[in-house]
Amino acid sequence: MALTWKNLAFAFAGVLLGTLVGVLPGIGPAAGISLLLPSTFHADPISSMIMLCGLYYGTMYGGSTTSILVNIPGEAASIVTCFDGYQMARQGRAGPALGIAAFGSFIAGTISVVGLMFLAPTLASFALKFGSPEYFSLMVMSMTLVTYLSQRSVIKGIMMASLGLVLSTVGLDPVTAELRFTYDTLVLRDGLGIVPVVMGLFGVSEVLLNVGVRIDREVFKTTIKGLFPNRQDWKDSSMPIVRGSFLGFILGIIPGIGIIIPTFMSYGLEKRLSKHPEQFGTGRIEGVAGPESSNNAAATGNLVPMLSLGIPANAITAILLGALTIYGLQPGPLLIREHPDLFWGVIASMYIGNAMLLVLNLPLIPLWVQILRVPYMILYPLILLFCLIGAYSLNNNVGDVIIMGIFGVVGFLMKKFQFEPAPLVLALVLGPMLEDNLRQSLLISGGSFAPFFTRPLSAFFLIISLAILLVPLFKLRSSTPRSR
Amino acid sequence: MMSKADRWTGLFFALFSTYICVASLRLGLGTFHRPGPGFLSFYAGIILGFLSLALVSLGFFRFFRHPEERASWQSWGRILLVVLAIFVFTLLLEKLGFLPSTFLFIWFLLRVVERRGWGFSVGVALLVALASYVVFDVLLKAQLPAGLLER
Numbered sequence: 250m251a252l253t254w255k256n257l258a259f260a261f262a263g264v265l266l267g268t269l270v271g272v273l274p275g276i277g278p279a280a281g282i283s284l285l286l287p288s289t290f291h292a293d294p295i296s297s298m299i300m301l302c303g304l305y306y307g308t309m310y311g312g313s314t315t316s317i318l319v320n321i322p323g324e325a326a327s328i329v330t331c332f333d334g335y336q337m338a339r340q341g342r343a344g345p346a347l348g349i350a351a352f353g354s355f356i357a358g359t360i361s362v363v364g365l366m367f368l369a370p371t372l373a374s375f376a377l378k379f380g381s382p383e384y385f386s387l388m389v390m391s392m393t394l395v396t397y398l399s400q401r402s403v404i405k406g407i408m409m410a411s412l413g414l415v416l417s418t419v420g421l422d423p424v425t426a427e428l429r430f431t432y433d434t435l436v437l438r439d440g441l442g443i444v445p446v447v448m449g450l451f452g453v454s455e456v457l458l459n460v461g462v463r464i465d466r467e468v469f470k471t472t473i474k475g476l477f478p479n480r481q482d483w484k485d486s487s488m489p490i491v492r493g494s495f496l497g498f499i500l501g502i503i504p505g506i507g508i509i510i511p512t513f514m515s516y517g518l519e520k521r522l523s524k525h526p527e528q529f530g531t532g533r534i535e536g537v538a539g540p541e542s543s544n545n546a547a548a549t550g551n552l553v554p555m556l557s558l559g560i561p562a563n564a565i566t567a568i569l570l571g572a573l574t575i576y577g578l579q580p581g582p583l584l585i586r587e588h589p590d591l592f593w594g595v596i597a598s599m600y601i602g603n604a605m606l607l608v609l610n611l612p613l614i615p616l617w618v619q620i621l622r623v624p625y626m627i628l629y630p631l632i633l634l635f636c637l638i639g640a641y642s643l644n645n646n647v648g649d650v651i652i653m654g655i656f657g658v659v660g661f662l663m664k665k666f667q668f669e670p671a672p673l674v675l676a677l678v679l680g681p682m683l684e685d686n687l688r689q690s691l692l693i694s695g696g697s698f699a700p701f702f703t704r705p706l707s708a709f710f711l712i713i714s715l716a717i718l719l720v721p722l723f724k725l726r727s728s729t730p731r732s733r
Numbered sequence: 734m735m736s737k738a739d740r741w742t743g744l745f746f747a748l749f750s751t752y753i754c755v756a757s758l759r760l761g762l763g764t765f766h767r768p769g770p771g772f773l774s775f776y777a778g779i780i781l782g783f784l785s786l787a788l789v790s791l792g793f794f795r796f797f798r799h800p801e802e803r804a805s806w807q808s809w810g811r812i813l814l815v816v817l818a819i820f821v822f823t824l825l826l827e828k829l830g831f832l833p834s835t836f837l838f839i840w841f842l843l844r845v846v847e848r849r850g851w852g853f854s855v856g857v858a859l860l861v862a863l864a865s866y867v868v869f870d871v872l873l874k875a876q877l878p879a880g881l882l883e884r
Contacts, residue, residue, distance in 0.1 A: 696766030
């Protein structure tokens with residue numbers, strides 16, 4: 250399936266655009282995927298998913314280029330790469346740094362695709378035993394995890410998740426067919442579209458934040474030569490790559506961990522295991538190899554709960570889940586069984602995509618460097634224009650463009666006041682499923698909440714959620730200065 | 734950690750949640766046995782409201798406050814102009830059509846927001862409008878509005 254010319258072309262387009270999105274600071278994978286989404290509506294779902302997933306893991310490759318050459322992470326998952334990657338570039342070793350980042354990403358990508366291939370179907374068959382209460386509790390747990398892990402303030406995180414749930418009820422009530430919060434507006438009848446909301450929250454708001462801020466992008470002037478790491482580089486990097494791959498993949502499966510935390514953990518781990526921890530930050534290749542492998546593995550790990558359970562692990566997989574729904578596919582444990590071509594097509598394309606990235610990326614580095622020189626004042630009007638065209642072409646409706654604009658402003662204000670958009674997006678995507686499972690459970694139990702606590706798995710998920718919510722309280726208590 | 738601004742954002746969300754709860758009550762909560770259309774939004778609104786009040790009250794305690802968390806607004810003029818450009822583009826898109834509105838949009842951002850020269854801003858705007866028309870309308874068949882140019 251993945252080897253057809255059409256799907257190869259889609260995978261190629263996905264990884265290439267992904268690298269571009271990764272290279273460009275100010276536009277992340279979430280905005281990139283939502284920009285590309287409307288253009289996939291005319292293609293079949295498998296090709297579209299191949300392209301969107303390619304864009305996601307392609308971003309992980311591209312992000313490292315800017316971290317190493319410019320000391321500006323192309324996206325947040327490459328922040329750690331700046332620490333030692335940029336120092337290597339300053340010492341004239343930009344080539345091996347870029348090389349090990351690409352090889353590490355390739356090895357991690359391949360290891361984690363194998364993990365995804367075995368784990369996702371097993372998890373999906375297990376999840377077939379889930380009833381409505383288990384699903385409801387699992388979604389509550391996912392939202393709690395995302396809220397807890399993505400936030401400095403848990404209160405603000407839960408507020409955003411609640412707001413997301415409120416927004417998810419806009420449109421026709423699925424049971425009574427009553428209109429909710431639509432204010433006689435046609436565009437709101439089908440609910441708030443995930444794509445315009447995400448484009449606004451991640452694309453437009455990012456531009457608004459960057460406008461006026463001078464982005465210094467002086468590319469480090471060095472000739473990039475010898476992209477192949479030498480024998481010593483390989484000796485130093487091989488174990489960090491393996492450790493980073495496993496760490497990233499395992500952490501990536503857990504909803505809420507995302508792709509940034511594993512990179513920091515991998516860096517910390519390598520520093521702790523190193524014989525020369527004091528040299529970290531001065532250009533150690535392990536500091537590039539470990540985190541670069543872990544972000545790629547985590548990106549693939551994020552796909553496990555999305556493809557097997559229909560539960561997104563972060564905002565990016567929430568958009569991919571939204572895309573599946575737009576294509577008319579029902580996410581959940583039955584997805585792999587009912588659409589094996591989609592699942593195995595995406596898996597196969599990921600092997601090919603990772604190889605494409607390795608072969609294509611290294612020779613294309615000079616091109617990415619040139620693109621980095623495009624001034625932001627030219628770049629941001631184009632990003633905005635793509636957002637506007639993308640939102641309009643969803644339904645050929647100006648209403649979606651207005652929604653995107655409003656959420657652009659909302660996202661900008663949220664970031665200014667330190668409210669994170671991820672819990673909101675996750676709740677917006679999970680809201681309809683959560684409501685459906687809650688109402689079904691209550692209907693079956695005759696209005697009793699007991700099944701949520703008496704069914705073992707459901708109770709387990711809820712206990713974890715409660716524990717996550719209580720952790721900050723204990724932390725607060727232990728950090729309170731004791732006064733006499 | 735909380736900042737002073739959290740008192741105001743908390744207050745805003747408290748008012749917003751009150752509205753959501755009242756609107757949800759009007760929609761109908763139903764019963765636990767048969768939840769109505771306003772069920773989820775009502776309880777989500779209650780949580781939002783409760784936490785907003787917590788945010789407001791925590792903002793009054795210095796212990797919870799973060800020392801330097803003041804939002805900076807130095808470039809607010811440019812931000813407002815960009816927002817204005819987005820909404821004006823939305824208004825003009827179907828009336829004027831894709832090509833003229835895109836030209837005006839890009840020209841406005843380059844000339845008014847970025848203060849580039851006339852020749853540069855007109856040239857780039859024209860190039861971007863034509864190129865995006867060819868890519869999205871002709872090649873990707875995005876069916877963008879023709880507006881004034883409609884035959």
